[in-house]
Amino acid sequence: MRRPPVILEGKDMEIEEMQPPAPERTLPHKWLPNDAKPLYSEPGGAGMYLFKSAEEKVRNHALSRVEEGLEVMGFLLGEVFTHDGHEYTVVRDVATTGLESTSVSVRFDPDGFEALFASLECARFRYVLVGWYHSHPGHGCFLSSTDIATQKGMFARPYHTALVVDPVRREMDAFCLVDGEVRRRKFLVYWDEYQNPYYGESVRSRKMRA
């Protein structure tokens, strides 16, 4: 008689102590809803630092389906760190695939998993799915009852984030669970030295000398 699989040993991931990204290379997102802004004037670091290239992928993904009014979704690939007793995540990339989506719901296309796994395999670091993103085209940024069920079932650790983008209203906001309740999460976009330092600001072209 065969027996079910036996778990021999389990191990939790160790969370590394690390300084968060430097403040001069971080900014609040330019699509932050007005009611989220007071959180950003409070002292303290962010719960999530979103690498600029990952942010662009999320925004462009949402914008790519805006004319059809369809939702999009994907995973946030990152690392978890701690600093001075404060846990935070750094999102370095995102992963997605073909979707089954409407204007009010979204999930991965069952035939799209292997494409999703191909993009996970391409990640050049030992990622953790530190959260997920999805869009609410024209409906604003919040967590619906479906989203909350997903968050509670899959992304319930304090560091997990649900990033929501509304490409119609041009809003982006982040949420997490605190003692089972949905809370807004402070998140910042950050960039490396070689990336565009003019994020969120207008850049005037320089006149060429004759």
Add this chain to the structure above:
Amino acid sequence: MVVRVRVRNAETGATVDMELELENTVEEIIEGVSAYWEKDPGAYVIRRGRRLLRGQQKVQELDVQPNEELELIPDPEGGNR
């Protein structure tokens, strides 16, 4: 004959080492780790590299190598209602 594999929880980076019999199915692996991590087994899939492992596949069909790492991936659902 038994095979020992490691399953990684992609949501947390946690791992479990499991002992499998060749007759065990992928579904049983998902049920085992889901119970351990207190997850809904119906909301997860397992990947082996780029391949999705199907629920009814048996360990002997997978040709898993000893100590190979599989990954538990969530299948989330979003909506705005």
